[in-house]
Amino acid sequence: MQAAREDDRSSTPKYVYMHVPNVSAADNAARLARLQELLAEALTTAKAVVPTHHRHATIRKVHQTIGSLLAVLPEDRNSNARSEYNAHKRALNKSMDALRSSCEIEGLEALDKQGLLIGDIVDELSEWIPNIWYNIADTNAEEADEDLAQDSLRSCSIATSAMQDCPEAAGFYNYTGRLTILDPDDEDDDNIIYDDYDACMTQNLAWMWRELLVFMASRNRSTDCILEDIRVKGFTNEVFGFIRQPGEETNADGYQFWDAHWTDSMKKAAAVLCSKRRSQMAR
Numbered sequence: 001m002q003a004a005r006e007d008d009r010s011s012t013p014k015y016v017y018m019h020v021p022n023v024s025a026a027d028n029a030a031r032l033a034r035l036q037e038l039l040a041e042a043l044t045t046a047k048a049v050v051p052t053h054h055r056h057a058t059i060r061k062v063h064q065t066i067g068s069l070l071a072v073l074p075e076d077r078n079s080n081a082r083s084e085y086n087a088h089k090r091a092l093n094k095s096m097d098a099l100r101s102s103c104e105i106e107g108l109e110a111l112d113k114q115g116l117l118i119g120d121i122v123d124e125l126s127e128w129i130p131n132i133w134y135n136i137a138d139t140n141a142e143e144a145d146e147d148l149a150q151d152s153l154r155s156c157s158i159a160t161s162a163m164q165d166c167p168e169a170a171g172f173y174n175y176t177g178r179l180t181i182l183d184p185d186d187e188d189d190d191n192i193i194y195d196d197y198d199a200c201m202t203q204n205l206a207w208m209w210r211e212l213l214v215f216m217a218s219r220n221r222s223t224d225c226i227l228e229d230i231r232v233k234g235f236t237n238e239v240f241g242f243i244r245q246p247g248e249e250t251n252a253d254g255y256q257f258w259d260a261h262w263t264d265s266m267k268k269a270a271a272v273l274c275s276k277r278r279s280q281m282a283r
Helices: 002-010 025-047 053-072 077-102 108-136 146-164 201-218 224-232 236-241 264-282
Strands: 179-182 192-196
Touching: 077 108, 077 146, 108 146, 108 179, 108 201, 146 201, 146 224, 192 201, 201 224, 201 236, 201 264, 224 236, 236 264
Parallel strands: none
Antiparallel strands: 179 192
């Protein structure tokens, strides 16, 4: 019987006898935290892919997967938006520093480099702005981080100023990459939030500041700080020019309003904002 038992033991897979070290609760917590960190990084990268008409179905599936993952992660979803903010800001700062340096050099070679750097900045903005919109337009108003959105638009505005402040590159700053924002819940691609390939980046940003302003006003949030930022950045006329008045098909600069997604509360909030501005201007 002893021999039989030994034979049985020898035929047992070796891993049955492997020693499994004890893992402390602290180690488990650290590993879980690292897993969450890696997942958040992967999600941020995936969210940076902007939907376009020819690949919207695939991107929609990616965004749906992101939503499912975010729902089970214990971290606040806004921490992922903050990670995205940091990544875009670093990229913009790097391009802006290189642009400022190149603007101190004269010659055609420097001019060509400036054009490429401005193209990089515009591409970065075209990638970031849609995700800023998705974050503030979240139907769960409590999840929308307006402070982060405002910080993001400040960084975007600084980038456009850097393009304009480079004398040699003055002719390039209106360079436009097509900025497209599609409704992620629309499976037929019929609901286009914004899709303007003629607008310069300053106009794109003015539209985005309008969106932040109206979204927050419609949620009864204070807009004083937003309005002050808009004033300081020199966007006041452009932002209010993107609020449709009765009978208007385009604004004074010939751009579309892109406001078909507005709810009744947003329309009412926009009307109140315009009324307050008219009262202030009449003083």
